[in-house]
Amino acid sequence: MRLDHEFTVPAPIGEVWQAVVDPERVAPCMPGATLTKVEGDRFSGTVKVKLGPISLLYKGNGEFLEKDEKAHKVTIKASGKDSRGAGTAAATVTLTLTEADGGTHGTVATDLAITGKPAQFGRGLISEVGGKILDTFAGCLSGKLAPAEAAAPVAEPAAEPVPDRAGPAAEPTATAEPVAKPQPAVKPAPTTAEINTEPKAKPAADRPALHSVPAPPETEAIDLLDYAGQSVLKRLAPVLIAVAAVAGLVAIVRALRK
């Protein structure tokens, strides 16, 4: 299925371009994603997808197929298999940047194909959930690509906090790759009101749980909240639906009795 998103970032196109061609900055934007290896234009990792009771772990790899600096267009292809054989997921994402009013406007065109159980056990809401995942991706991208002073200190990747259960725009519960640590005690999830007024520097426990390869990347940690106001996310109408995506999960869950 085809999904389209847009974002705007108050940063010059050159800077944004540098960011989008860097796997270590882009890949982690996928909710629940963890990079395990980066080699030039290729990367491997996992994406853990949780929605309601369903939990799948896709392992796979991707590469930057195309980096056209002149046209400011980058195409990333990624595919993975569920670790328990529930099926596969593949996405081809094309990011195109253009200058806009002193900042940069980006379009994200995604071709997403999900096979196996998530697709088989339900349909419907694919565009919804697929869209939400891409919402998060695009939102995160715009967050990452904004000027660097934004990033606030984050706790060690290992101590993963509860995913932010923000308002309607929140993604399906996506947690980072578990690093076998005991679950820390967690504060109650903030209500909508709290979310909107959250200051930039927040205690680690409230951070959305997305991180990449260990090491310094504190500066690259995504803080959606910081940039929620600055990026403009629009989701263009999905063109084709078919089934697929983690969205199928919804349908599966839909298929369940209470």
Place this chain on the structure above:
Amino acid sequence: MIPAPFDYVRPSTVDEAVQALAAAGEDAKVLAGGQSLLPVLRMRLAAPTTLVDLGRVAELRGVREDGDTLVIGAMTTHYDVQRDALVAEHAALLKGATDTVADPQIRHRGTLGGAIAHADPAGDLLAPVLALDASLVVAGPSGRRTVPAADFFRDLFTTALAPDELLVEIRIPKHTGWRAHYEKFNRVTQAWSMVAVAVTVRTEAGVIEEARVALTNMGSTPVRASGVESALVGVQASADSIAAAASHAAEGTNPPVDGNADVEYRRHLAKVLTGRAIAAAAGA
């Protein structure tokens, strides 16, 4: 097929349950009635490391009064909700909606709390709970807190519950004497709602004094049709006045698309079904 192996804990109190959940870690799941969870496990779309079974936590079952509030334990089955005299008297909308859930076998096992925590937008109990201005009492390692229904349902299958928290009670302000109707539209009997409308009204001499209207499956969460509610206040229930009010039903909604209904059709259904639900509730 058979689920992947898991550890199993069966606490007898809420405190034990909260501790068990915390101890079990991030890949644990709470087992309430199991009507949604077990099929997922059987299809191997999830493999939780531990199931924390609330089936023996007696304090989570039952319906009681607390002054002006009806309090329903999260593990109260749909069957018990259907038959409870207090629910019938003070939250008729909930009974009406519960009557439409699945089939008798499932209603014997499924629980109100489980359905609410599961938060399937097509589930029939979310809209009534929202319409009745219920509050959800949640227990976690740092104690209990109360979340209004309006803040509880966050997204598809996503609620205000943190992974280490349990829903323990549903507190519903008494709507004694209010009339109610749950209008459900589906393709085959016992299937989920394509769209459904929960209406409860307080009428006096044929005039609607107060109205609560909430929609099932018109978004990622249940939705209050506030446009309809305000259009009904002070209105003498008649075919025309109801139609006028119902025309607001789809306002502000972002309905999902699936094989049974596209956006246009869902919006249309919402209006038609809202009209029918109001007519049935208000007796017009």
Place this chain on the structure above:
Amino acid sequence: MTATIEPEVGKSRRRKEDERLITGRTRWTDNITLPGLLHMAILRSPFAHAKIVSIDTSAAKSASGVIAVYTAQDLDPDGAIGMPCAWPITPEMKAPRRPVLAAGTVNFAGEGVAVVVARSSAEAHDALEEIDVEYDELPVILDLEAAIADGAPLVHEDLGTNTSAVWKFDSAEAGTGGNVEDAISSSEVVLKRRFRQQRLVPAFMEPRACVVDPTSTQITMWSATQVPHILRVMSALTLGIPEHKLRVIAPDVGGGFGGKIGVLPEEMMSLLVAQKLGKPVKWNETRSETMLAAHHGRDQIQDITISATRDGRVTGLKVELLANLGAYNGLVGPGVPILGAFMFNAIYKIPAYHFACTNVYTTTTLTDAYRGAGRPEATFAIERIMDELAVELGVDPLELREKNWIKHEEFPFTTVCGLTYDSGNYEAATEKAKQLFDYDGLRAEQEKRRASKDKVQLGIGISTFTEMCGLAPSRVLGSLDMGAGGWEYASIRMLPTGKVEVTTGASAHGQGHETAWSQIVADQLGVAFEDVEILHGDTQSSHKGLDTYGSRSLVVGGIAIVKAAEKVVAKAKPIAAHLLECAEDDLEFAGGKFTVKGTGTSTTMGDVALATFFAHNLPDGVEPSLDSDATFDPENFSFPHGTHLCAAEVDTETGRIKLRSYVCVDDVGVAVNPLIVEGQVHGGLAQGIAQALFEGTEHDESGTLTTGTFADYLLPSAADLPSFTTDRTETPSTTNPLGAKGVGEAGTIASTPAVVNAVIDAVRPFGVNDIEMPLTPMRVWHAIQHGTTDAGGPGRDEAGGGLGSIDATGGAQ
């Protein structure tokens, strides 16, 4: 010995088999356990079309409880085994090899790639998760028209095309009628319509299973199959197992509907694995697996042209079909649309007829027989277009049908397809149906509702059908290149104590043969109904037969029983005469007794049986046995018919359809057991109505079946269906001694167009002349809103959907 006083045939007896079936006091295939039984689980491809780059089974092999993990390399290294197709419809038919496990390429999502054998089912399934397969995706081919277009990607490279075969019938060429092109070009009225037969899942209640025990002198295979005899022969041919060393048993089987006619890769796999390991193995499937891996039904695009005179006489009918085979040929898959070829003309006298069907491969689950197999598709097309023609001509649809149908006095009638219908009375069935239905009353109500623009509109749908069943005269099958005959076998054994054992080659999976056959034998031999035991399903005891499908068991298998019984009586007569010391000609046989004419002296069949057993006093040259068998080859198909009338209310505000009433008067000739007939009709109606309103597969653009559970693949329950009013007329068949006609598929064949016609009739004032099946509320509502033809495709934003394949253009916009 009790003599039967009133005939058994015609009695609405409760079925003998039901007590054990309903209370679960039986063993289904999955209940069978054997010492040392191993369990198989199959890893299936998530991709609809891909090259298999590598399969790493090493981790799986060392998983707990795992005995072995096999791929095609292990089970069939030479790539020599191909699943059989018994019906190559043309000599030029292109067919790929269907391997037991995918070899090199997977061609549909759900195709088996590897098999794990373990000590328990759970361990086998756990180990599936350890198998790592690398795939290279290939283009997915889902749409029928796209598949046959120039330059389309191929499902099977080695075939060079996606077209498997083209089969034609032309009445002018066959000499059975006129030239259809001439008829069309010279007629005053010509109508063309395109109809879509959506793909269905047979959805039998018991998922498939099989157990193979290689440990004794014969290899024994239990399988939840409709076709144990065919399975035996085909397994022997496919795997080279000596046929006499193979025993196949179909225990009680929980429904088939054609979906269990097959020789399965899973069955072949079980045989191979069991032999390899020397241990018994079991394979079974869950519902989610069967939705994907068991064959689907229907799936055709039909282009129909009908020509007529202005005053309503049909002059020609042209049928062009595109039929979706799926990725492979099933056992009889290619022939299914062909079975319908002779039924488009239905009950009508159509002077010129042309039929052409193109069978096409796509990267989907294969299609094969499903209740009606070709005939529902045909009946749908003709009954729908007759309604369209009636609207075009401005005449009542029942009158139009009556004008064109074969009159009662005209039977036997040879149709434009060359089939001879032996008997029928369309007038009587229709008259009765109209009365029961209150046809005139409902038409009046329809008018009122239209005039007042009632929010709930009423429609009346008609389906006057016939069908060809009782498969089949063997010569006809030969002429159609079907790789089997159509006879059936029965044997009757007279036990010394007067009880009777009957073996039948029919293989019941819910039809109630044990009861009906007992009734027949009770009448024929004059024994008590309870004293008859019917043996079936085990090739060791009921060793000969061609199994059950195509509504054949009674009209072929039942006749074999009659013939065998006649032989028993013929053998008994000389012995009885000898015992009674009279001449054979002095004896009459009735009510189970041989009586000397004009006297009270008699001896019972039981007495004769006992005397035969002792053999102390038999006439010279007579074998001490009454046991007899018969193999019966029918001389013709049987042609049940009926008139079905459906009243449908359409809520124009929501598009929801409510079937207010459904009346059918069916003529199945003489009914052996009217209760069973009614049950068959009810079940058939449910499935036919389900196709009209509820069922239909959907695939996404990756070729994944997205209606993979009953949450999305909707089956109606009794709560969704009206109470049926069923009745019968009885016009005996002239081609068999019982006068019976088949009934198993009739309800399904007739009902789908009755329902669709009713809904279209209700909303025609809105400018609608077709809605694609299944008629969901959304489709109906969109049709009403947009008043277009072919309205209400799948959800507006959605591709594929009801076509069971992707139609990028969606429904009509």
